[in-house]
Each structure stands twice: as structure tokens, then as C-alpha cells.
Amino acid sequence: xxxxxxxxxxxxxxxxxxxxxxxxxxxxxxxxxxxxxxxxxxxxxxxxxxxxxxxxxxxxxxxxxxxxxxxxxxxxxxxxxxxxxxxxxxxxxxxxxxxxxxxxxxxxxxxxxxxxxxxxxxxxxxxxxxxxxxxxxxxxxxxxxxxxxxxxxxxxxxxxxxxxxxxxxxxxxxxxxxxxxxxxxxxxxxxxxxxxxxxxxxxxxxxxxxxxxxxxxxxxxxxxxxxxxxxxxxxxxxxxxxxxxxxxxxxxxxxxxxxxxxxxxxxxxxxxxxxxxxxxxxxxxxxxxxxxxxxxxxxxxxxxxxxxxxxxxxxxxxxxxxxxxxxxxxxxxxxxxxxxxxxxxxxxxxxxxxxxxxxxxxxxxxxxxxxxxxxxxxxxxxxxxxxxxxxxxxxxxxxxxxxxxxxxxxxxxxxxxxxxxxxxxxxxxxxxxxxxxxxxxxxxxxxxxxxxxxxxx
Amino acid sequence: xxxxxxxxxxxxxxxxxxxxxxxxxxxxxxxxxxxxxxxxxxxxxxxxxxxxxxxxxxxxxxxxxxxxxxxxxxxxxxxxxxxxxxxxxxxxxxxxxxxxxxxxxxxxxxxxxxxxxxxxxxxxxxxxxxxxxxxxxxxxxxxxxxxxxxxxxxxxxxxxxxxxxxxxxxxxxxxxxxxxxxxxxxxxxxxxxxxxxxxxxxxxxxxxxxxxxxxxxxxxxxxxxxxxxxxxxxxxxxxxxxxxxxxxxxxxxxxxxxxxxxxxxxxxxxxxxxxxxxxxxxxxxxxxxxxxxxxxxxxxxxxxxxxxxxxxxxxxxxxxxxxxxxxxxxxxxxxxxxxxxxxxxxxxxxxxxxxxxxxxxxxxxxxxxxxxxxxxxxxxxxxxxxxxxxxxxxxxxxxxxxxxxxxxxxxxxxxxxxxxxxxxxxxxxxxxxxxxxxxxxxxxxxxxxxxxxxxxx
Numbered sequence: 001x002x003x004x005x006x007x008x009x010x011x012x013x014x015x016x017x018x019x020x021x022x023x024x025x026x027x028x029x030x031x032x033x034x035x036x037x038x039x040x041x042x043x044x045x046x047x048x049x050x051x052x053x054x055x056x057x058x059x060x061x062x063x064x065x066x067x068x069x070x071x072x073x074x075x076x077x078x079x080x081x082x083x084x085x086x087x088x089x090x091x092x093x094x095x096x097x098x099x100x101x102x103x104x105x106x107x108x109x110x111x112x113x114x115x116x117x118x119x120x121x122x123x124x125x126x127x128x129x130x131x132x133x134x135x136x137x138x139x140x141x142x143x144x145x146x147x148x149x150x151x152x153x154x155x156x157x158x159x160x161x162x163x164x165x166x167x168x169x170x171x172x173x174x175x176x177x178x179x180x181x182x183x184x185x186x187x188x189x190x191x192x193x194x195x196x197x198x199x200x201x202x203x204x205x206x207x208x209x210x211x212x213x214x215x216x217x218x219x220x221x222x223x224x225x226x227x228x229x230x231x232x233x234x235x236x237x238x239x240x241x242x243x244x245x246x247x248x249x250x251x252x253x254x255x256x257x258x259x260x261x262x263x264x265x266x267x268x269x270x271x272x273x274x275x276x277x278x279x280x281x282x283x284x285x286x287x288x289x290x291x292x293x294x295x296x297x298x299x300x301x302x303x304x305x306x307x308x309x310x311x312x313x314x315x316x317x318x319x320x321x322x323x324x325x326x327x328x329x330x331x332x333x334x335x336x337x338x339x340x341x342x343x344x345x346x347x348x349x350x351x352x353x354x355x356x357x358x359x360x361x362x363x364x365x366x367x368x369x370x371x372x373x374x375x376x377x378x379x380x381x382x383x384x385x386x387x388x389x390x391x392x393x394x395x396x397x398x399x400x401x402x403x404x405x406x407x408x409x410x411x412x413x414x415x416x417x418x419x420x421x422x423x424x425x426x427x428x429x430x431x432x433x434x435x436x437x438x439x440x441x442x443x444x445x446x447x448x449x450x451x452x453x454x455x456x457x
Numbered sequence: 458x459x460x461x462x463x464x465x466x467x468x469x470x471x472x473x474x475x476x477x478x479x480x481x482x483x484x485x486x487x488x489x490x491x492x493x494x495x496x497x498x499x500x501x502x503x504x505x506x507x508x509x510x511x512x513x514x515x516x517x518x519x520x521x522x523x524x525x526x527x528x529x530x531x532x533x534x535x536x537x538x539x540x541x542x543x544x545x546x547x548x549x550x551x552x553x554x555x556x557x558x559x560x561x562x563x564x565x566x567x568x569x570x571x572x573x574x575x576x577x578x579x580x581x582x583x584x585x586x587x588x589x590x591x592x593x594x595x596x597x598x599x600x601x602x603x604x605x606x607x608x609x610x611x612x613x614x615x616x617x618x619x620x621x622x623x624x625x626x627x628x629x630x631x632x633x634x635x636x637x638x639x640x641x642x643x644x645x646x647x648x649x650x651x652x653x654x655x656x657x658x659x660x661x662x663x664x665x666x667x668x669x670x671x672x673x674x675x676x677x678x679x680x681x682x683x684x685x686x687x688x689x690x691x692x693x694x695x696x697x698x699x700x701x702x703x704x705x706x707x708x709x710x711x712x713x714x715x716x717x718x719x720x721x722x723x724x725x726x727x728x729x730x731x732x733x734x735x736x737x738x739x740x741x742x743x744x745x746x747x748x749x750x751x752x753x754x755x756x757x758x759x760x761x762x763x764x765x766x767x768x769x770x771x772x773x774x775x776x777x778x779x780x781x782x783x784x785x786x787x788x789x790x791x792x793x794x795x796x797x798x799x800x801x802x803x804x805x806x807x808x809x810x811x812x813x814x815x816x817x818x819x820x821x822x823x824x825x826x827x828x829x830x831x832x833x834x835x836x837x838x839x840x841x842x843x844x845x846x847x848x849x850x851x852x853x854x855x856x857x858x859x860x861x862x863x864x865x866x867x868x869x870x871x872x873x874x875x876x877x878x879x880x881x882x883x884x885x886x887x888x889x890x891x892x893x894x895x896x897x898x899x900x901x902x903x904x905x906x907x908x909x910x911x912x913x914x
Contacts, residue, residue, distance in 0.1 A: 119839075119847040121578075121868070151633035153611050157814045158848035171814055173634050175643070176608035182646045183630065189639045357614045357628055382576075385842060390576040391615035411578070 006075050009068040013061075016068060020142040027137050030109045031063065034298060041242060041304045047280050049239055049273065051266040055246050058254065059297070066253060067139035073099050074143060079202045082144035084129060085152055086294075086319040087174055087348050091329065092195050094214035094256060096202040101140050102252035103147070105129035106296035108414035110137050117162060123385045124413040125296065126155045133166055140253070141167075146201055148194075150174050152355040153388055170197055178349045178356050191345040192338075208337050215329045215340070217256050222325035224263035225251060229322065231270035232314045233373050235287070236279020238270040241313020242303040243280075248320045249297045281312040284441075286433035287374055291317040291366050291396065292381035293389050302381055302410060305423055309430040315373040317366050318381075323351050354388035362392065363399045370405050376433045378407040379426070406433065463532050466525040470518075473525060477599040484594050487566045488520065491755060498699060498761045504737055506696055506730065508723040512703050515711065516754070523710060524596035530556050531600060536659045539601035541586060542609055543751075543776040544631055544805050548786065549652050551671035551713060553659040558597050559709035560604070562586040563753035565871040567594050574619060580842045581870040582753065583612045590623055597710070598624075603658055605651075607631050609812040610845055627654055635806045635813050648802040649795075665794050672786045672797070674713050679782035681720035682708060686779065688727035689771045690830050692744070693736020695727040698770020699760040700737075705777045706754045738769040743890035744831055748774040748823050748853065749838035750846050759838055759867060762880055766887040772830040774823050775838070780808050811845035819849070820856045827862050833890045835864040836883070863890065 007019045017024055038059060058066065070080055079098040083090075086102075093100035105128025114131035132138040133147075149160035150172040160171050173190045175183040199206055228247060231238050247266065251259060273279070288311050290302065295318065303313050315322065329347045334340045352362035370378060378400055382390045393409050400407045408429050412418055464476045474481060495516060515523065527537055536555040540547075543559075550557035562585025571588035589595040590604075606617035607629040617628050630647045632640040656663055685704060688695050704723065708716060730736070745768050747759065752775065760770050772779065786804045791797045809819035827835060835857055839847045850866050857864045865886050869875055 117851050119844070119850070119868070121842055121847065122844055151814065153844070154812065155844035155848065157633060158811065158845055161815055162848070162851055171634075173632070173640065175630070175632065176614060177628075177630050182643050186632070186639050186643050354615065355611065357608065358618055385578055385844070387576070387579055387610070387612035387842070387844075388615055390578065391612065391619070393576070394574050394619055411576070 007071040009072045009075070013064040016071075017063070017139060020067070020071065020139050021136050022139060022142065023136045026135065027063075030107065030137055033107075033109070034062070035060075037298060037300075041300045042246065045240055045243070045280065047278075048243060049266060049269045051262070051269045052239070052243050052246075054262045054266075055243075055250055058250055059246065062253075062297070063139050066255075067143060069255065070099050070101070070140070070143045074145075079145045080143045081146050081148060081198065081201070082141065083148040083150075084156065085150045086324050086351055087150050087152065087172060087353070088148055089191055089194060089344055089348060091211060091214040091218050091344060092198040092206055094217055095206045095210040096198045096204045098198065098202050099143075100256075101144065102296075103129060103132070103138070103140055103144070104252075104294065104296040105132045105138075106249075106299035106414065107132075108416075110135050111414065118159060121385055122155045122159075123153075123293075123383045124415075125294070125383055126159050128414060130159050130163060133163060146170060146197075148172060152353060153386070155385070170194070174355065176355070176357055179358070184345070184349065187349055188342055188345040191348070192341050195341065208340060211337075211340050212331060215331055215344070217260070219328045220260045221251065221256055221263075222328055224260050224267060225325040227267035228263060228270060229315060229325075231267065231274050234274040234279070235374065236277065236281055236283040236285070237287070237312050237314055238273035238279055239266075240280045240303075240307055241288070241290070241316070242300055242307060245295060245300065245303050245313075245316065245320065248316070248324065249295070251324065252296075252320075281307075284437065286311040286376045286430055286437060287314045288312065288430075288433075289315050289317060289366070289370050289373060289375035289378045290321070290381050291369075291378055293383040293386050294319040294321075295381070296320060299414060301416075301419070301422070302379065302412070302426075305419075305426045306379060306430065309423075309427045311376075311430040311433060314375060315369055317362075317369050319351075319353070322365070322369060323353065327351070354386075354392040359392065360395075363395050366396055367399050367403055367405075370400065370403070375405065376437060377429065378405055379429070380407055380409040382409060382411040384411055384413040406436070464528040466529045466532070470521040473528075474520070474596060477524070477528065477596050478593055479596060479599065480593045483592065484520075487564070487594055490564075490566070491519070492517075494755060494757075498757045499703065502697055502700070502737065504735075505700060506723060506726045508719070508726045509696075509700050509703075511719045511723075512700075512707055515707050516703065519710075519754070520596050523712075524600060526712065527556050527558070527597070527600045531602075536602045537600045538603050538605060538655065538658070539598065540605040540607075541613065542607045543781050543808055544607050544609065544629060544810070545605055546648055546651060546801055546805060548668060548671040548675050548801060549655040549663055551674055552663045552667040553655045553661045555655065555659050556600075557713075558601065559753075560586060560589070560595070560597055560601070561709075561751065561753040562589045562595075563706075563756035563871065564589075565873075567592050568871065575616060578842055579612050579616075580610075580750075580840045581872075582751070582840055583616050585871060587616050587620060590620060603627060603654075605629060609810060610843065612842070627651070631812065633812070633814055636815070641802070641806065644806055645799055645802040648805070649798050652798065665797060668794075668797050669788060672788055672801070674717070676785045677717045678708065678713055678720075679785055681717050681724060682782040684724035685720060685727060686772060686782075688724065688731050691731040691736070692831065693734065693738055693740040693742070694744070694769050694771055695730035695736055696723075697737045697760075697764055698745070698747070698773070699757055699764060702752060702757065702760050702770075702773065702777065705773070705781065706752070708781065709753075709777075738764075738767075741894065743768040743833045743887055743894060744771045745769065745887075745890075746772050746774060746823070746827050746830060746832035746835045747778070747838050748826075748835055750840040750843050751776040751778075752838070753777065756871060758873075758876070758879070759836065759869070759883075762876075762883045763836060763887065766880075766884045768833075768887040768890060771832060772826055774819075774826050776808075776810070779822070779826060780810065784808070811843075811849040816849065817852075820852050823853050824856050824860055824862075827857065827860070832862065833894060834886065835862055836886070837864055837866040839866060839868040841868055841870040863893070 110131025567588025
């Protein structure tokens with residue numbers, strides 16, 4: 001483990017990458033893949049909101065500008081804490097003046113390296129994350145003074161033990177259940193313990209005042225995202241699903257204050273579009289809710305395939321979606337430090353991840369979101385070998401069918417090997433949604449006709 | 458869910474199976490597979506201990522005699538509690554005069570049924586267990602008044618939610634960590650809660666006296682198994698690995714008192730064999746430790762392949778092996794009911810399952826067992842898609858290599874599709890062990906020769 005200190009950040013990217021210990025040759029190879037994909041997935045879209053330009057420029061220099069900022073913070077004595085999950089209580093990190101990052105790997109590239117140590121039959125997110133670290137392919141990983149894992153699944157839990165051999169790693173103990181006092185208490189204690197860990201690492205006391213400010217900051221980030229999502233309920237929808245996915249993905253990397261500002265600006269533009277009835281897809285285009293496992297950069301293939309099939313993604317029940325921002329930490333009646341921690345613990349325990357048993361709330365969420373966003377159908381997205389989300393599909397599928405909402409399950413990895421099959425399945429699904437909408441419209445028209453003739457008789 | 462009551466047990470098997478609601482046609486098909494496999498795997502062996510006959514006869518009427526006994530207990534008002542894991546605190550069940558069974562599925566047969574609901578990419582044990590229940594193919598499952606799951610892995614945890622739709626199911630909350638007070642406390646509280654659940658189900662109070670007697674019974678079962686295992690340290694080994702596996706597997710089904718008696722009789726015979734230097738494999742045959750996931754009836758293929766390759770399995774670091782019986786519940790200084798529960802909780806938390814993080818104790822166990830049983834090599838056995846045991850292999854492999862102990866990993870399911878590949882890999886491994894032993898013997902002889910010539914100079 002090399003402790004990179006006082007990295008010069010007023011240099012070109014390659015010099016910077018060398019300083020932080022990246023494997024330059026392979027990193028060049030990795031980065032060369034991104035521009036054509038980004039062009040095809042994002043830049044080829046028509047009539048995007050203007051404010052999306054900020055996120056475009058962020059991703060176009062993903063391993064440059066922002067990592068340099070992060071290293072500049074390190075130069076100034078701030079610590080960097082990386083994590084892999086929405087359960088990461090980032091408020092403490094902000095409160096300690098440290099930098100929180102969520103580092104889940106979304107790329108196929110480092111997976112072959114990871115498979116020298118991890119089993120092949122493991123979730124691509126786990127393999128990609130591990131591969132990025134052990135192969136020195138990511139400046140964000142290089143910046144982390146501490147990685148924070150969590151016990152959401154067996155694959156991650158055991159991977160973190162191995163990751164801990166490369167960089168200091170703490171694994172948050174998230175219980176399997178959340179509906180009884182003893183489980184909740186375990187989590188509250190764990191959140192409290194994590195506060196101490198952040199304080200010890202940074203050498204900075206997290207005062208109530210600082211924590212309140214950090215909670216407010218994280219809440220404002222959540223509210224800005226919720227504001228963007230809210231505009232997607234309109235028809236036509238003012239922004240594509242993949243553009244929102246990009247925003248969500250960058251929420252995990254960007255400076256929080258700046259991200260809040262930029263995202264509120266985007267929301268404002270989108271609200272104006274909704275007022276004007278301006279959309280990125282024609283009014284009446286089939287509306288899809290995506291539900292399931294998270295999608296991290298550059299994992300855009302399902303959104304891309306859906307939207308190139310003529311449908312539009314209107315919301316994501318996902319950790320790169322509603323699960324990340326829906327609940328706020330409510331500090332209203334919190335009068336003590338313990339109260340604040342309790343409220344934080346409660347907020348995180350409300351994330352309805354498939355790691356919990358039972359998890360009926362998530363099933364209700366999916367149905368409710370499908371209604372709220374007027375989804376015509378649901379694409380259930382599972383990262384390969386994710387037992388929790390994969391098995392929970394049985395209940396979700398039944399609930400959606402009961403409500404008359406069509407659903408398909410896509411289980412995939414980060415490779416392009418199933419691109420053709422995926423395209424066929426999704427196109428067929430979208431055609432089915434279109435046909436169903438046309439029938440619905442016809443029967444409504446007919447019903448209207450009958451009503452008209454009845455009232456006219 | 459049908460509540461089967463007052464089943465007649467003085468009838469032939471088919472009548473019995475009809476009464477308990479089995480799908481007779483498919484059950485016949487399932488049962489027709491067993492005899493030829495049992496013949497090939499077990500009965501074809503030479504020079505088996507005489508006392509193994511008891512276990513042979515048990516398995517040859519696996520769905521007859523013992524399930525009838527269990528239903529006879531039900532006729533007398535006793536409850537039946539099924540479980541799927543070594544963490545199941547069976548002492549409470551004995552203490553309440555109920556029947557504990559461990560019902561993990563080991564057969565391929567019901568998996569296709571399970572895959573209509575569960576994901577294909579899930580561990581075969583999970584799919585088989587679920588399939589046995591939903592397809593009415595197992596009289597033991599039919600007898601259960603309550604099923605007890607546990608949170609050892611994501612696949613099982615989520616499967617139990619679905620299983621609960623067919624039969625009342627309680628999921629024991631086993632924490633992810635065990636080395637801190639809050640985790641241990643959660644488990645102690647869970648064990649206490651489970652005692653109440655057993656009392657409520659059976660309508661019988663678990664007094665301290667009854668619990669002590671039950672703890673003693675379970676301890677005697679563990680000691681009898683340990684006694685059998687202890688004889689396997691001898692060379693030649695007095696019993697084949699697959700015969701011991703059979704004994705282990707039946708420990709989960711048989712009446713405990715009878716099992717203790719029969720297993721001590723077997724141990725006595727084995728101890729006499731060791732004294733006489735009598736074995737089932739030639740002295741000097743390569744000795745294999747199997748480490749990993751459990752093997753339940755009729756999952757015998759890895760043992761069978763190893764032993765047909767000319768090696769002998771001398772121990773199993775497994776839940777159908779040492780993890781099941783190594784620790785006893787120590788009641789010596791337990792003066793209160795809470796003390797007894799605490800000791801039970803502690804015993805179960807000592808099971809070094811890969812579900813825990815960290816789990817360094819298991820790595821130490823594997824190395825220690827390999828030494829204690831003089832293993833020449835280790836076969837690391839992983840049920841397909843078991844992330845916990847699969848990922849933990851990285852650490853185990855490294856520890857064994859450091860100790861100079863050869864190891865291979867076998868990841869497989871219940872099908873026969875990889876039988877050929879498995880055979881080739883295992884045969885190659887065994888040949889390598891033989892060659893290594895021969896080299897070791899030659900170099901020892903040479904060393905002896907040098908010493909002799911030195912001392913003779």
C-alpha cells in the first residue's frame with residue numbers, strides 16, 4: 001500500500017495519474033473505451049436539457065478534474081473515505097471535513113484481474129470494484145484513506161476481507177432484519193461506532209453543530225435529486241432516463257455543495273420544460289420503471305437499450321435512483337447528539353434493500369412508484385449472481401402482475417456478450433407496451449364514443 | 458398448506474406416502490434413482506465395518522421407517538421442527554419433546570420445479586430444499602409443523618420468505634460478525650427468542666432440567682461423532698470417507714438417542730480396527746481433507762470420485778463434518794436459565810461458517826485439521842453460486858500453500874453434467890498426491906541412507 005501524499009494537481013492528467021500510482025498503459029486502454037460509448041449513449045440524444053452540459057463535462061474528464069480536486073483536499077489535510085453502498089452514512093464524512101466517495105465499479109475492464117482472486121460466479125459490481133483497486137486503474141480509489149464496506153450481501157462481505165489487504169477497510173455491520181428492537185439497536189450502535197471511526201481517522205471531533213450542517217447538506221442533495229425525479233412524472237418527460245442516471249451516478253463523486261447547486265439548476269430547467277410541455281420523447285411514448293440493483297459508471301446499457309427502442313425510462317427504484325434520496329434525516333426534534341445519530345440510523349434503515357428479510361416495503365415501493373410515475377411497464381434489473389435481488393423478483397413480479405403492470409427480468413453482467421439478446425428482449429417488451437397503450441387508447445376512445453352516443457341519444 | 462394429522466403408520470410405504478400428500482408418481486421416479494446409486498457408491502466398497510449396516514438400512518428405507526416414526530410422534534401430540542443449518546439450536550426442540558430434523562435438499566430431482574420460482578443462478582442446496590417442499594416429494598418436509606431458516610446467506614434468506622408461503626417458517630437472525638458484544642448480544646437474544654417460539658409451538662415449557670437433559674443428549678451425539686472422526690486419524694484409515702459422510706448425513710434425521718447408541722457402537726468397532734491396523738484403504742493411500750459447503754443426502758459424488766481414484770477422505774471441515782460436532786455446550790458453571798442459553802448461543806457462534814466476517818478462525822481450523830488428520834491434500838468443495846465459501850477460498854488456499862499442503866477447488870452443483878471433468882481433475886490431483894508421497898518417502902529413505910553412512914564412517 002503506497003501512501004500518496006502531496007500530489008501535484010496543477011499538472012496534466014497523465015502526470016497526475018503517474019503520481020497517484022496508476023498503471024498508465026492499462027489506464028489509457030480503459031479510458032479509450034469511454035468517449036465512443038459516451039458519444040453513442042449520451043451525446044447522440046436530441047433535445048437534451050442545456051444544464052446537462054455540466055454532467056457531460058464531468059464525465060468527459062472523469063479521472064482528471066475531480067480526482068485532482070480530491071487530492072488537493074488531501075494536500076490540505078482532509079481525508080478521503082470511499083464506500084460502496086447507499087447505506088454509507090456520508091453525513092459524518094462531511095461533518096469531519098473529509099471527502100466521501102462511492103466507488104462501486106461499473107466497468108468490465110478490471111474484471112479479469114479480479115477473477116484471479118475472486119470467483120468468476122460473483123456479481124460484476126463486486127469484481128469490478130475489487131479489480132479497480134488491485135490493478136491501480138482508478139484515481140478515486142488511489143485517493144481513499146479508508147474504504148467502508150457493508151454487510152449487504154455475502155459476495156461483498158467476503159470481498160471486503162480481501163480488499164482490506166490492499167487498503168484499510170471497515171465493514172459496517174448492517175443487520176439482516178430491521179423490524180425488531182435488537183436489530184435496530186445493532187445498527188444504531190454501528191452508526192455510532194462509525195462516527196468514532198471517522199473522528200479517529202480525521203483527528204477531528206464531529207460536533208453536533210457540524211453534524212447538523214452535514215445532515216442539512218446531504219438532505220439538500222437528496223431534495224435536489226427528488227426535484228429532478230419529480231419532473232419525470234410528466235408526459236412528455238422532460239429528460240431522458242439515461243441523463244438522469246448520469247446525474248445519479250455523479251451524485252456519488254461530485255463535491256456535494258456544487259452538486260446541489262447544479263442539480264437544482266437542472267431541476268429548474270426541467271420544471272420549465274414540463275410547463276411548456278417540452279419533452280425528450282414524444283408524448284405517449286411507453287414509460288418504463290427500472291427496478292433492482294444499482295448501475296454505476298459506465299453501466300448504461302439497459303437504459304440505452306430501452307430508450308433506443310422507443311420507450312423512455314421514467315424512474316429507477318434502485319440505489320442509483322429513489323433508494324438513494326427518498327428519505328431525509330429528520331432532525332426536527334433531535335435535541336442531543338444521540339438523537340441525531342438515531343435519526344441518521346433510522347433514515348438509512350428505511351432504505352428498502354433486498355438484503356433485508358422480510359422486505360415487503362420494497363414490493364410496495366415498486367408498485368407505488370410505478371403508479372406515481374405512470375409507468376406502463378417495469379424492467380427488473382439484476383446484476384448477475386445477486387441472489388438477494390434475483391430471488392426477491394418472485395414477489396415483485398407477482399405484485400406487479402396483480403396490478404396489471406407488465407414486467408420483465410433482465411439478469412446481466414458488464415460485458416457486451418448479451419447485447420444482442422438484451423436488445424431483442426427489450427424491443428419485444430417495448431413493442432408489447434406500445435401495443436397495449438394503443439389498445440388502451442382505442443378502448444378509451446370507444447368508451448368515449450359509447451358515452452357520447454349514450455349522452456347524445 | 459394441508460395440515461396432516463393422525464396419519465396411519467402401520468401401513469405400507471405407498472399408502473403412507475399418499476396419506477402425507479406426496480406426489481406419488483414423481484416420488485416413485487425420485488426413489489427409483491437411489492438404489493443403483495447407493496449400490497455403486499456404498500455397497501460396492503470392500504471391507505466396510507459391520508456396524509455401518511445400520512446406516513445402510515436407514516437409507517435404504519429413507520422415506521419409510523423413519524418418517525413413519527416421526528408421524529407416530531405427531532400422532533402422540535409431538536411437534537416436528539425442520540431446519541436447514543448447523544446453527545439450528547436443536548436442544549430446545551429436544552427439550553420440548555419435539556422432533557428436530559435438518560431438511561437440506563441434496564438431490565437434483567426437484568430443482569427444475571424450484572427454478573420456476575427461484576433464480577437458476579442459485580445454490581443447488583437452496584433450490585433442492587425449496588423444490589422438495591413445493592413439489593411434495595419428501596415425507597420429512599410434510600411432517601414439519603415449523604421450518605426454521607437462518608440468515609447465513611442471501612440466497613437462503615430470501616428463499617425462506619417464499620418458503621413461508623407454503624409452511625410456517627421462522628428465520629433465525631444470525632449476525633454477520635461475532636467478535637463484538639453487540640453482535641453476540643443479538644445472537645443471544647435470538648436464541649432466547651427461539652426458545653419462546655418452540656415453547657409456543659409445542660405448548661410445553663422448557664424447564665432448566667429438561668434443557669440440561671437435551672443439551673446432554675446433543676453433546677453425546679457430538680461426542681459420538683467426534684469419536685468416529687478420531688479413528689480416521691489412523692493410517693490405514695478404518696472407514697471410508699463416504700461411509701462417515703453417510704453417518705453425518707443421518708445425524709440430521711435419526712432419533713438422537715438411537716443415533717448416539719449406534720454411532721458409539723460404530724466408533725467402538727473402528728477403534729478395534731485401528732488397534733488391529735485394519736483399514737479400508739491401503740496404508741499410505743493419499744489422505745484427503747474436504748473443506749467447504751455441506752453435502753446432504755444423496756450428494757456423495759465428490760467423496761465417491763476421490764475414493765474411486767485411490768485416495769481416502771479422512772475428514773470434512775464442513776457442516777456435514779467437523780463444524781457440526783466440534784464444540785459442545787458447556788453447562789458446567791451455568792447456574793441459571795439465562796446462563797444455559799448463553800452457553801448455547803456461544804457454542805453455535807463458534808461454528809466457523811464463511812457467513813461471518815472476519816472469519817480467520819476457519820482458516821486456522823482447516824490448516825489445523827489438515828495437520829491433525831495427516832492430510833496429504835485438500836479438496837475445497839463449493840456448491841455453485843455460494844459466494845461466501847467461494848470467496849473465502851482465496852485465504853484458505855494461501856494458508857494451505859504456505860503450509861505446503863496441495864489444494865484444489867471444486868465448484869459444482871447436483872447434476873451429473875460435470876462428472877467427467879470432475880473425475881479427470883480429481884484423478885490428476887490424487888496422482889499428484891501419490892507422486893508427492895512417493896518422493897517424500899524416497900527422500901526420507903535417502904536421508905536415512907545418508908545418516909546411516911555418516912554414522913558408519
